[in-house]
Amino acid sequence: MTVLLPEPVFEEVWHGQLFALTVLLNEAGHFSWADWAKKFGISLKKHGFDRELNGGEDYFTAWLDALEGFLTETNMTGQKDLVLIKEAWKTAYLSTPHGAPVSLK
Amino acid sequence: MPDDVHDSKHAHSVLPSDPTLRVKALETLLIRKGLIDPTALDAIIDTYQNKIGPKNGAKVIARAWSDLAFYDRLISDATGAVADLGFHGRQGEHIIALQNTNEIHNMVVCTLCSCYPWPLLGIPPTWYKSDAYRARTVREPRKVLAEFGVALPSETSVRVWDSTAELRYLVVPQRPKGTKGWREEQLAALITRDSMIGTGFPKDAQ
Known part of the structure; x- marks a missing residue:
């Protein structure tokens, strides 16, 4: 195990965004933190089944999978909708000139 | 034309990583459904990045x-x-x-x-x-x-x-x-x- 030097709170922007989304949903009463922790724990186990997670990018990838799955199971979001919106964002990036703000049509 | 030279007419925004796009999709959908307040997101990130430790x-x-x-x-x-x-x-x-x-x-x-x-x-x-x-x-x-x-x-x-x-x-x-x-x-x-x-x-x- 390597003991790392001081690090940023969130290594990637999306880590912080994902964290904030989860906190907000919990605070709005959509799920309890205990239920979330259970789901997340299962996802971490799954992701770490055949390799050792380092607690960085792989940790938040497991978090993302857990949140998507949890919200789909509880019908707060649909997997199909998520894929469509993700593709729409991709198209928006690819059709927006470099430097201009990217937004969904 | 070498690969690293772009035609400026076709230069588009850099495509973010796959997880970034997935998080953006989640955020967009949750906001559209009125399940979260978008202004609160940045406040939470700021709190944990800068205020609490x-x-x-x-x-x-x-x-x-x-x-x-x-x-x-x-x-x-x-x-x-x-x-x-x-x-x-x-x-x-x-x-x-x-x-x-x-x-x-x-x-x-x-x-x-x-x-x-x-x-x-x-x-x-x-x-x-x-x-x-x-x-x-x-x-x-x-x-x-x-x-x-x-x-x-x-x-x-x-x-x-x-x-x-x-x-x-x-x-x-x-x-x-x-x-x-x-x-x-x-x-x-x-x-x-x-x-x-x-x-x-x-x-x-x-």
Whole structure:
């Protein structure tokens, strides 16, 4: 195990965004933190089944999978909708000139 | 034309990573459904990036070292004691303070995921979230401590506490020698994040 030097709170922007989304949903009463922790724990186990997670990018990838799955199971979001919106964002990036703000049509 | 030369007419925005796009999709959908307030997102990120961190916990420990009545209250009712200093809120609803002594050294882990006392220590470091720490701390705490540079006398026993979504722990390290008469701010500067998780000691008095 390597003991790392001081690090940023969130290594990637999306880590912080994902964290904030989860906190907000919990605070709005959509799920309890205990239920979330259970789901997340299962996802971490799954992701770490055949390799050792380092607690960085792989940790938040497991978090993302857990949140998507949890919200789909509880019908707060649909997997199909998520894929469509993700593709729409991709198209928006690819059709927006470099430097201009990217937004969904 | 070489690959690294772009036709400016076709130059588009850089496509973000796949997880970035997935998070954007989640955020877009949740906002459209009215399930979250978009303005609150940035506020949460800012809070944990800039406002909450181990300095909060250090203030608590420095007060405990300076004020015996507060120390006793911290050990008997940590949630109430830290709330008196203004530290409360998410993931700090139920906190237990663990007293390090010559006989007992406490260390904290979360074997399920990464439960941690956010109001006092902020967001956990990467190593706290790693499989290596989460799995090995329970199995071989002394070895893990040695990797953090923490060597304990054989007569000191190690107690490992497994955090849960409901219960978070704060280790109260022993006050360093040579700090008699120090002000709380001076003491707080000696208290490290790791000393409040149990994977380190406070800095020595200089």
